[in-house]
Structure formats: C-alpha cells, structure tokens
Amino acid sequence: MTGLPYYGKPPVIEVAIGVQFAPLTEFSVGHVGLYWATIRETFNRVEEQAPIGHVVEPPEGPAEPALSLSWTDKLPLPRAWFLDASGTRLIQVQRDRFLHNWRKMNPADEYPRFPSVRDSFLHYWEGFNAFLAEHRIKPEPDQCELTYVNHIRKGDGWDTMADLEKVFTTFEWRTRYRFLPSPDSARWSLRFPLPGSRGRLHIDVVPVRVPPENDLAIRFSLTARGRPEGEFSTESMNEWFTMAREWIVRGFVDLVDENTDAIWEKRA
Numbered sequence: 001m002t003g004l005p006y007y008g009k010p011p012v013i014e015v016a017i018g019v020q021f022a023p024l025t026e027f028s029v030g031h032v033g034l035y036w037a038t039i040r041e042t043f044n045r046v047e048e049q050a051p052i053g054h055v056v057e058p059p060e061g062p063a064e065p066a067l068s069l070s071w072t073d074k075l076p077l078p079r080a081w082f083l084d085a086s087g088t089r090l091i092q093v094q095r096d097r098f099l100h101n102w103r104k105m106n107p108a109d110e111y112p113r114f115p116s117v118r119d120s121f122l123h124y125w126e127g128f129n130a131f132l133a134e135h136r137i138k139p140e141p142d143q144c145e146l147t148y149v150n151h152i153r154k155g156d157g158w159d160t161m162a163d164l165e166k167v168f169t170t171f172e173w174r175t176r177y178r179f180l181p182s183p184d185s186a187r188w189s190l191r192f193p194l195p196g197s198r199g200r201l202h203i204d205v206v207p208v209r210v211p212p213e214n215d216l217a218i219r220f221s222l223t224a225r226g227r228p229e230g231e232f233s234t235e236s237m238n239e240w241f242t243m244a245r246e247w248i249v250r251g252f253v254d255l256v257d258e259n260t261d262a263i264w265e266k267r268a
Contacts (some may be wrong), residue, residue: 004246005253008265011156011220012111014149017121017241018092018099019232020054021139024132027095032080035093035131039124043082043091051079051094057143057199057225091124098128099145114245122234141232143199143225146244148252150220151210156263161186161207164218166259168205190255194247198240199226201247203255222248 036046079094088109092099100121102112132139152158157166162173162182170190173182190203202223210217224244228236253266260266 011150013104016147020143021141023096045083047081048078147223152218154216
C-alpha cells in the first residue's frame with residue numbers, strides 16, 4: 001500500500017513519541033537539572049508529574065502489556081516535564097523513559113504533522129544520549145511507543161451514545177427486546193498485533209469532558225507499542241515509528257465511519 005490517507009482537519013489533540021529503557025539507577029535529580037540547562041532556551045518551564053510504570057509489550061500470547069517491576073534502593077524520581085513557552089511542545093524524562101509530545105492547547109493550533117514531531121523527538125533523543133554519555137550513563141532501550149489522541153466532540157457526527165455507530169464502524173447500538181434505553185456512556189478497547197511481531201496497536205475509546213465549557217467528547221486514542229527489529233539505533237527506531245504511524249493512520253480510517261469524511265476533510 002502506498003500513500004497514507006490524509007485529513008485536512010483531523011481531530012488529533014496530542015501526539016506522543018518516545019522510547020523506554022532499563023531504569024538508569026545512576027540518574028539523579030541533579031542530572032535532571034543539568035539536562036534542563038541544555039534545552040532551557042527552548043523548553044523554559046518545568047513541572048513534576050508522577051512517573052509512568054515500566055510497561056513491556058509481550059511479543060506473543062496475551063495482548064495486554066505487562067507491568068515490569070524492578071527492585072532498587074534508589075528513591076523514586078518524579079517524571080520531569082520540560083515545556084516550551086506555548087505549552088504545545090513537551091519533553092518528558094524519567095529514569096526509564098524519554099518522550100516528546102505535541103499538544104493542541106488552543107482551537108487555532110494546527111497539528112504540525114508527524115514528520116515534524118518525529119524529527120524533533122529524534123533530535124532531542126540524540127541530545128539526551130549525548131548528555132548521558134558525558135556522565136558515563138548508557139541507556140538500554142527495550143521499547144518504542146507512538147500515541148495519537150483524538151477528541152471527537154458532541155455534534156461532530158453524534159449527539160447521543162447511541163449515535164456512535166455513525167462515527168465508529170465497531171459500534172452498533174441494538175438490544176434484543178428494546179427494554180434498555182440509549183446508554184449515557186460507552187467505552188471499549190481493541191488490540192491488534194503489528195507485523196513481524198514488532199508489538200501491538202492499542203485502541204481505546206472513552207467519553208470525556210473537555211475544557212473550557214466542559215463539553216462532552218469521545219477520547220479516541222491509538223497507541224503503537226513495541227520494538228524495532230535488531231539493535232536499537234536511530235535508523236531502526238525511525239523505521240519502527242514509520243511503521244507504527246502507518247498502522248495508526250490506517251487503523252484510524254478503518255475504525256471511523258465514512259460519515260466523518262466531510263467533518264474532518266478527508267482528502268485521500
């Protein structure tokens with residue numbers, strides 16, 4: 001297959017791209033501050049968040065990823081958020097993860113498209129590796145991850161939960177005896193193996209409330225998680241992310257109804 005489907009106004013509100021590695025036991029809060037100094041000209045704000053668990057995608061068998069536990073006498077470090085002035089670009093660092101996010105902070109913000117986010121991630125990932133090398137710390141990557149988060153607001157093809165069949169090909173609201181009314185909430189998850197045992201595509205659909213008016217929306221997230229073939233390198237990671245992005249985009253198109261084409265300006 002050639003040529004990915006294209007949307008002029010996609011409902012994407014966040015893209016996160018990153019790599020997970022074995023916990024860096026030598027990495028301390030001092031290193032967090034020293035690393036911030038290397039990117040502070042662009043990412044001039046810092047926040048602390050709870051760390052994300054170390055999740056390993058099994059190559060085969062049950063589709064649910066396993067939470068990996070490691071024992072250490074080191075105190076846990078928070079996950080550091082380094083944000084640019086607009087808050088749309090974000091670097092996340094913790095002992096076993098490095099992530100780069102684009103976020104839609106205002107309705108006028110336009111998604112910069114995947115090549116821009118990927119290239120920015122690879123640039124800062126290489127810089128983070130160089131920083132670690134200066135301090136004689138070597139990361140051992142075990143997994144890559146790419147996530148697209150979409151918000152489908154009420155009115156964009158649906159008004160009640162029973163209308164979701166107009167948005168998603170996987171949803172059909174029907175009852176056997178018509179006893180139950182239309183649901184006021186609905187959520188589901190799907191898992192698909194990626195080609196070549198390189199991970200899985202995770203689909204999650206949940207209702208959410210979004211600011212500033214607390215409007216009802218459907219959070220439609222697609223996450224590819226797995227590892228490249230062979231050794232981790234810039235080239236192999238880039239190939240994996242390219243494959244992951246194709247599965248996310250084509251998976252998105254497969255799961256949304258053709259009624260959405262005009263809403264999001266599907267052009268191919």
